Amino acid sequence: MNEAISIKDLCFSYNSNIQVLENINLTINHNEVFGLLGPNGAGKTTLLECIQGVKNGFTGTITVNGLNVRKDGDKIKPLIGVQFQSNSYFDHIKVDELFEFFATLYNIEITEKEIKDLLKKVNMQEYKRSYVNKLSGGQKQRISIALSILNKPQVLFLDEPTTGLDPNSRKDLWNIINDIRKEGTTIILTTHYMEEVEALCDNVCFINNGSIYTVGKPEEIIKNANLNSVIKIGLIVDSSAQYLESCSTVDKIKKEDDYFYLY
Numbered sequence: 001m002n003e004a005i006s007i008k009d010l011c012f013s014y015n016s017n018i019q020v021l022e023n024i025n026l027t028i029n030h031n032e033v034f035g036l037l038g039p040n041g042a043g044k045t046t047l048l049e050c051i052q053g054v055k056n057g058f059t060g061t062i063t064v065n066g067l068n069v070r071k072d073g074d075k076i077k078p079l080i081g082v083q084f085q086s087n088s089y090f091d092h093i094k095v096d097e098l099f100e101f102f103a104t105l106y107n108i109e110i111t112e113k114e115i116k117d118l119l120k121k122v123n124m125q126e127y128k129r130s131y132v133n134k135l136s137g138g139q140k141q142r143i144s145i146a147l148s149i150l151n152k153p154q155v156l157f158l159d160e161p162t163t164g165l166d167p168n169s170r171k172d173l174w175n176i177i178n179d180i181r182k183e184g185t186t187i188i189l190t191t192h193y194m195e196e197v198e199a200l201c202d203n204v205c206f207i208n209n210g211s212i213y214t215v216g217k218p219e220e221i222i223k224n225a226n227l228n229s230v231i232k233i234g235l236i237v238d239s240s241a242q243y244l245e246s247c248s249t250v251d252k253i254k255k256e257d258d259y260f261y262l263y
């Protein structure tokens with residue numbers, strides 16, 4: 001079986017009136033990087049949380065490695081890794097202490113060597129004794145990715161792992177994420193960046209208003225999609241990207257930093 005995650009007829013609402021996820025059907029294969037795209041409020045985080053088993057009350061069926069999320073939640077939790085937002089860490093704690101703290105949360109032992117190896121994976125070995133509040137945004141993101149694989153997960157969830165980073169830091173993180181995938185991990189990430197999808201993702205799903213707009217390989221989607229419709233659901237492409245050539249009919253193109261934000 002090549003299926004890491006299977007989602008059938010998933011619906012979810014926070015209250016009975018508003019449906020946040022509507023009839024989602026998706027298959028995510030082992031060892032692929034799967035991208036979830038869509039504008040703010042589309043339902044990406046809610047979908048990730050349903051798969052992780054932290055949202056109750058959905059209808060439909062979700063399985064992770066063949067285990068049913070509703071029935072086998074306790075068996076699934078050790079298989080998954082979740083990246084926490086790096087700005088929510090305690091500031092007055094050293095990097096290695098943060099790893100020890102997270103290990104206690106996972107209820108596992110962690111050795112000094114394991115901390116060193118994790119830091120090496122994200123090119124942060126020399127910051128082991130640094131205070132977290134002295135690190136840059138990009139360094140904190142790298143630490144948060146290392147923490148997310150502390151329990152050696154088979155399935156890793158990354159929610160906008162490179163948001164707010166400059167282009168070079170973003171590319172560094174892409175290399176790190178690719179290395180994690182090479183070790184056999186299935187990765188599901190949300191992003192607003194089209195170049196990120198192209199650099200990392202085997203398959204991608206666009207979500208809009210809680211429904212799947214389109215799903216497939218990034219290059220096929222770009223080739224086949226009605227560009228204006230895709231743009232309307234919110235993408236960010238870099239200024240050198242070919243998509244800009246077709247953007248004359250876009251309602252709004254906003255340039256910030258080195259990126260064009262298309263809505």
Ligand code: ADP
Pocket residue numbers: 014020038039040041042043044045046047
């Ligand atoms: P995305 O991650 O794509 O930005 P979310 O999954 O966070 O989207 O949100 C989807 C919809 O659910 C939005 O309309 C949002 O306002 C709503 N929502 C998110 N969290 C809650 C919550 N805890 N209670 C009620 N509504 C929520």
